[in-house]
Amino acid sequence: MRHVLQELIASVTPTHSTDLGCKACVALAVLFLSCSAMPPAHDEARLTATQPAYSLVFIIHGDGDYLYHDTLGNARRADEDILSKAQAIAARNPNAEVFLFHEIERRHVLFLIPRRDGHAYYYRNGRLVAQKSYWRDQGASRFDPEVRLYEQFAATQPRPPLLFFFYFGHEIPEFNGAGYDASYSKRRVTIDDLAEGVKSFVADSTKIDVLxxxxxxxxxxxxxxxxxxxxxxxxxxxxxxxxSYFDLEPLASLDAGSGDNEVAGFADRFARNAFEQLANEVQTTVSVVVYDVNGVGDFIDSVAGVYDRTVTAANRMSTASVEHCDCADDSAYALPGMSDGLTVFYRAPRFGRGKYKPDHSGWECWRIAE
Known part of the structure; x- marks a missing residue:
């Protein structure tokens, strides 16, 4: 009951015409909330007694077309599937704190009153200890609302030694970015926005261990x-x-230490699990790659000039004029050392022209379509 009433208060934005009705609803809700049970003090003490060893941050983008049909023909939403999986993992892991942010399409009550279009959940030691609906347009940059809630939830607790960050959604554009958020027609979202948001999540000198x-x-x-x-x-x-096929099961019982070898080993296991599940479920190309940041810098720097020029040209063209390609298939990118720092899991598609491609460099590039 407490949760339902909180949602009622949080989701409605009163207008002049509905002000009296809203005040009455809020007053009634407050009356019920004042009678609601609060978490016992000993439960709160137990939550803080065991310090989590891991922080897991999930941002799940659902403000777009994520509808698909499973093998039985049932209509499903990929973002909601991932949210359910992440919540189940959060409830099963007694050694982690988990921050879940679900970005949804903006809806209206009676077609007039906007509702909040983000839902945040904070789990600690396997228990849901906070949840909140929020507006996704309240900030100078794209991910400011999530960063503020992350800081709010985590403010009273020391940070665990390991931080893992997961973003689920459609391809994040490298240029243009119009229409990525379906509810915000004038907003442009690119990978630079995500990078700025990630930077805010690690405002101090620490780094995300696995992204x-x-x-x-x-x-x-x-x-x-x-x-x-x-x-x-x-x-x-x-x-x-x-x-929706991305495997989160390794997160239910994390056993990674903070050393480079231990973090690298976890990243490889997580990527392999995701690859194997995808390979069993889909007939299209499957490729999952682990990028060791310390090992890939030279290649990124060496192709930055030609890549930037291609992206700049692509930004002036129609989407039909540019295409993705394996960087190794374009001589401008196929350079010595391009495989340094990569662990590549790849399976060719079961049909089409690509079924005969035996391997993948682990890098995808843009090229002008012929």
Missing amino acids: ALATCFGGTPYTIGALAPYARYIIASPDNLHL
Whole structure:
């Protein structure tokens, strides 16, 4: 009951015409809330007694077309599937604190009154200790609302030694970015916005230990280069990646230490699990790559000039005029050392022209279509 009433208060923005009705609703809600049970003091003490060893941050983008049909023909939403999986993992892990941010399409009550279009959940030691609905347009930069809530939830607790960050959504554009958020027609979102948000999540000198980008075409020199200053290891796909199949099971019982070998080992296991689940479920290309940030800088720097020029040209063209390609298939990018720092898991598609491609460099680039 407490949760339902909080949602009622939080979701409605009163107008002049509804002011009296809203005040009455709020007054009634407050009356019920004053009678609601509060968490017992000994439960709160137990939550703070055991310090989590890990922080897990999930941003799940749902403000777009995420509808798909499963093998039985049932209509499903990929973002809601991932949210359910992440919540189950958060409830099963007694050694982690988990921050979940679900960005949804903006809706209206009676077609007039806007409702909040973000939901945040904070789990600690396997228990949900806070949740809140929020507005996604209240900030100077794209991810300011999530950063503020992250700081609010975590303010009273010491930070665990390991931080993992997961972004689930459609391909984040490297240029243009119009229409990424369906509810905000005038907003442009690019990978630079995500990089700025990630930077805010690690405002001090620390780095994210593992950053997983569960989107299509995330493994490009520009995208990895934009995120690299804020992470030790990045997991991404240089090709298509259906986010609803991304395997979160390794997060239920984390056993990684903070040493480089231990973090690298976890990143490899997590990527392999995701790859194997995808390979069992889909017939299209499957590619998941671990990027060791300390090992990929030379290649990113060496192709930055030609890549930037291609992106600049692509920004002036129609989408039909440019295409993705394996960087190794373009002589401008196929340079010695391009595989340094990469662990590549790849399977060719079961059909089409690409079924005969035996391997992948782990890097995806843009080229002008012939």
